Amino acid sequence: MHTIYKLVIYSSISLLWVGSVQAQNWTISEEERAMKMTVEYTEAIQTEGKAIFEKSCKMCHGDLIVSPVNDRVLPIAPNLGATSIQSANSDGEFYGKISNGKGGMPPFKAALSPDDLWKVIAYLRTSYAAYVPQGAAAPSEAVAIFEGTIKSLTTTFDTAAKQFVVQLNAVDLAGNPTYAMNVKVDLLFKTSFGYLPVAKGVKSNSKGQVLIADPNIQPDSTGHIIVKAQTADLAVSEEKVIAYGSPWVWDSPLNHRSLWGTSANTPIWLLATYLSVVLGVWITIFWAILQLFRIWMLRER
Amino acid sequence: MSEIKSQEEQKVIFEKIRKDILRPVMSISYGYKLWVGILLTIIAVAVWAYYYQLRDGLMVTAMRDYVSWGMYIATFVFFVATALVGMLISAVVGLLGKKWIIPISRIAEMIALAFVMMAGIIIVVDMGRPDRLLNVFIHGRFQSPIFWDITVVTTYVTISMLLLFLPLLPDLGIMRNHLKKDIPAWQWNIYNILSLGWVGTPNQYKILHRTIRVLLVLIIPVALAIHTVTSWLSAATLRAGWDSTIFGPYYVSGAFVAGSGAVLIAMYFIRKAYKLEEYITDESFNMMGKLLVLVSLVYLYFNLNEFLVPGYKMKTADAVHLHTLFVGKYAFMFWATQIGGLFLPIFLSLFRKMRKPFPMMLIGIAVVLGAWFKRFIIIIPTLIHAHLPIQNVPQEFHEYNPTGIEITITIGVIAISVLIFTILVKLFPVIPIWETAHEKGVDIEKNL
Structure with missing residues (x-):
């Protein structure tokens, strides 16, 4: 069959498939819709949920x-951080x-335990400012949540303290x-x-600074690295070239005497061995040729 | 030396030896002309084939990206291997004081010279752009085993020439003195010039003996180096089948086997054609047979190491390589070589009845053929399994079946080496007259 026909057929099939996925409805039982979060809505749980999200979602x-x-x-699956999605769905929904899936979205009922599912949801909710924790989710510890707006961040490297400072x-x-x-x-x-x-x-600390210990990164040949700081919710980020450590100089092994270098960079020991052996052997050979001459000198005149 | 003989007796013995050995130099038989004719025909065809290779490049061979060393390099290794016999016979056995090698030492030296010269030529044949040969020297790297190989091959050629020429001096003197009426003037002039005015004074003999002795000692490390370095060309890589620490001694021991086989063949045909049964005796074949068993056993020992040790561990790449050799594509060639070129010759040569001229000649042919195919097996199967496999390579990269042009050129180069040998044995006495006479009790310093 002609390639072009194949292409047309395959793309129509996939378009049909995408359409059918969209056309399907979510299957959510009434019990599920009414469920409340069974894990606490704390930072620790959110972090655990984030790990599961990064692995599975x-x-x-x-x-x-x-x-x-x-x-x-x-x-591309929807951005779950969208406020429209967050507001349209209750925790139970x-x-x-997530449990039952739909079309291209696989059911996670068998793959994740109920607790893990709730942890993921707890993480999802971190991107929804208007979220009001319900059920067991009501926080037991009082965490001061910053309520203003982050405008920007600036990263610098504190050479003396050997740490990154994100302001x-x-x-x-x-x-x-x-x-x-x-x-x-x-x-x-x-x-x-x-x-x-x-x-x-x-x-960040009380001065709005995040201090991060120097992880020893290899800077480029001008002594700079490119760092990217971002808030965990990815709302604000900044990419910047900063001076970091001393310039890294690429010391090519080919600039030194080595077995894999050019002839000009022959290791001394090799050159000495080669030349002395070759010289020794050839001196002996020339000595032998000289002996031929001596024999000739002794001929009958 | 036997008991002191009278002047008259000595003269008679010397006369006979001289006549026997110099007879082939004085006349050219029909058989010899035919043999040279055959060789020249082969060489002419090979030159014609080489013209095509020169015109169209190495595409006319079966060598491609994977197998970039084919028949030519296998033959190069074979030449270097066989050439080592000069050193084995003259130096190792000779310095041990064994008298039985006197009649065959010159044959061994002539083989060594002819083969090592062609080893250099076949490298040029293997080059796609021989016009850039000079670049090898201009841009050579001291670190490269190839550079070392060029050095040692050149050195070995020079020492082999000297070791052939020096013991020839007294014989050249004899020929100059006795052959003036029997040979064309140009030929006599050659001998006259080459003899360097040799008269056989005690002083000349003293210088001669000392120089030969020094060179015999010198050629042992040089010969070991030439074949060890040749093995390093392969062994200095990480390829399965080459990546071996015993490749040096493995090659050297294999070389002694190949060389002994070549000497046996040459001995048989020279003795037959020149009727030298009195000099190259059955005892010579007997001793050569024993020597062949000895060197073959050493080679067998290295073979055992070379295949058993990787075969026991079966590292991935080694396993693929060994499967190719033992049961795969090259199984027939491998086992035929190992059995026909190694096991059988050892086994048969153990029997005294087999160490006669004719059987030894046949064994020699088996050994030399085995030696050539063994080099083929060492070089090609390793290259077929790419070190860094690439995707979608043409099928022709995965196999190597030498083309007709390649085979013709290879045979042609072998024919050139045989031709050089043929000319050498015609132009010069194949058996040292003076040493033979000396052994039979002739005072060579007086009887010129």
Whole structure:
């Protein structure tokens, strides 16, 4: 069959499939819809939920990013940080949807325990400011949650203290500058193939600063690295080139004498061995040729 | 030396030896002309084939990205191996004071010279751009085993020439003195010049003996180096089948086997053609047979190490390689080589009845054929399994079936080495006259 026909047929089939996925309805039982969170809505639980989310959900849903409405289209799974999704679903509805799945979304009933499911939901709710914890979720410990807005972050490297300092610039609800405390920040640095985390979810102190110990990164040849600081909810981020440590000089082994170098970089021991052996042997050979000459000198004249 | 003989007796003995050994130098038989004709025909065909290779490049061979060392390099290793016999016979056995090697030492040296010269030539044949040969020297790296190989091969050629030429001096003197009427003037002139005015004074003999002795000692490390370095060309890589610490001695011991086989063949045909039964005696074959068993047993020991140790561990790549050899594509060639070229020759040569000229010649042919195929088996199967497999490579990369042009050129180069040997045995006495006479009680310093 012609390739072009194949392509047309395959793409129609996949379009049909996507359409059918969208057309399906969620199957949520009434009991599920009425369920309340059975885990506490605490930071520890949210962190556990985040780990499960990153393992089982992120591959399709991506990062949770706070936005008014879902900004992704199929086949990319919706952004669960969208306020529209968060407000439209009760905890129980989230539970039912994750448990039973729909179309491309697999059912997680068998894969995750009820507690794990609730932990994921607890994490999902962190991106919904208007969320009111219910059931067991009501926090037992009083955590001061920063209520203002983070405007920006600035990363610097404190050479003397050997630590990264991420300064949060925030305003309170009234719009006045303030120190953002207890805000979780991730710090990553850029490598050739993407970002590597230096620290994740470190909380800011009372001065609105996040202090992260020096992890000993290899700087580039000018002594700089590219770091990316972001709030844990990914609302604000900043990527920046900062001076870090002394410049890294690529000391190519080919600039030294080595077995794999060029002829000009022959190791001395090798050169000495080679030359002395070859010289020794050839001196002996020339000596033998000289003997031929001596024999010739002794001929009968 | 036997008991002191009278002047008259000595003269008679010397006369006979001289006539016997020099007879082939004075005349050219029909058989010899035919043999040279055959060799020249083969060489002419090979030159024609080489013209195509030169015109169209190495694409006319079966060598591709994976197997970039084919028949030529296998033959190169074979040449170097066989050439080592010069050192084994003249130096090792000779310095041990064994008298039975006197009649065959020059044959061994001639084989060594002819083969090692062609070892250099076949490397040039293997080059896609022989016009860039000079670059090998200009851009050679002291760290590269290839550079060392060029050094040792050149050195070995020079020492082999000297070791062939020096013991020839007294014989050249004899020929100059006695052959003036029997040979064309140009030929006599050659002998006259080459003899360097040899008159056989005690002083000349003294210098000669000392120089030969020094060179015999010198050639042992050089010969060991030439084949060890040749083995390093492969062994200095990480490839399965080559990545072996015993490759040096494995090659050297294999070389002694190949060389002994070649000497046995040459001994048989020279003795037959030149009617030298009195000099190259049955005892010579007997002793060569024993020597062949000895070196073959050493080689067998290294073979055992080379295959049993990786075979016991079966590292992934080694396992693939060994399967190819033992039961895979190269199984027939491998077992035929190991059995026909090693086990059987050892076993048969153990019997005194087999250590006669004719059977020893047949064993020699089996050994030499086995030696050539063994080099093929060492070089090619390893290369077929790519070190870094690439996806979607053409099928032709995965196999190596030498093309007709390749085979023709290879046979042609072997023919050149045989031709050089053939010319050498015609131009010069194949048996040292003076040493033979000395052994039979002739005072060679007087009887020139």
